[in-house]
């Protein structure tokens with residue numbers, strides 16, 4: 001066992017056509033362990049999307065640690081990690097991801113929000129800088145590559161796997177992803193702030209008709225005025241977007257660390273009532289389009 005009580009909850013059965021998303025971390029801003037966060041989970045953002053036998057990881061929040069422990073059982077690993085952006089809650093688990101320490105692993109890191117200001121390698125070098133961090137990037141023994149692109153580009157990391165991307169509305173930028181495989185689609189849209197008077201057309205275009213949309217719903221509409229300009233959205237705004245863009249299943253994600261299990265139960269009830277089939281993301285959950 002890897003110490004994650006959710007890890008064995010739902011086994012992912014893979015086949016060459018399997019398309020699924022598994023949630024390893026669903027929390028925004030900072031990890032929040034404790035008795036009030038047991039059912040939805042306290043780890044920060046990390047998703048695993050399987051496209052047949054290919055594993056695509058999105059973000060390296062604290063949730064990536066348990067994923068690494070699970071993956072250690074099936075070496076050698078060959079995988080991609082796509083960052084939405086490099087705010088701390090999305091990168092802080094990277095150095096605890098065991099695949100990076102396996103000499104027979106290949107890990108390709110991707111980011112699309114840095115434009116020309118910095119490179120992904122540069123940002124991660126700064127992250128692991130003494131005296132904030134005891135080791136540098138050179139500690140990784142896997143074959144690691146750093147791939148910068150520009151949000152808006154389309155990526156094809158593997159034959160039959162297409163990633164359409166778009167720039168989100170977030171301080172320092174962030175990239176939204178639409179993963180397409182076997183005629184189905186899963187969208188990962190975090191971190192982003194909605195506009196007060198209109199649906200974000202860039203995102204609407206990216207997620208149009210998607211089977212699953214995972215969306216930054218950090219706040220409720222009631223809480224939002226206090227946090228205007230912080231770069232996050234509400235579950236009600238995500239609902240509006242899902243309906244406007246004809247999304248089939250809407251997934252509430254990037255939960256505020258103050259939102260207890262009981263609080264999230266309330267959102268889960270309300271969002272399912274407003275658009276049947278909508279769910280609140282929790283650690284260990286697996287969805288298939």
Ligand SMILES: [Zn+2]
Pocket residue numbers: 028029045087089090191254
């Ligand atoms: Zn975040």
Ligand SMILES: [Zn+2]
Pocket residue numbers: 085087170191231
């Ligand atoms: Zn952020």
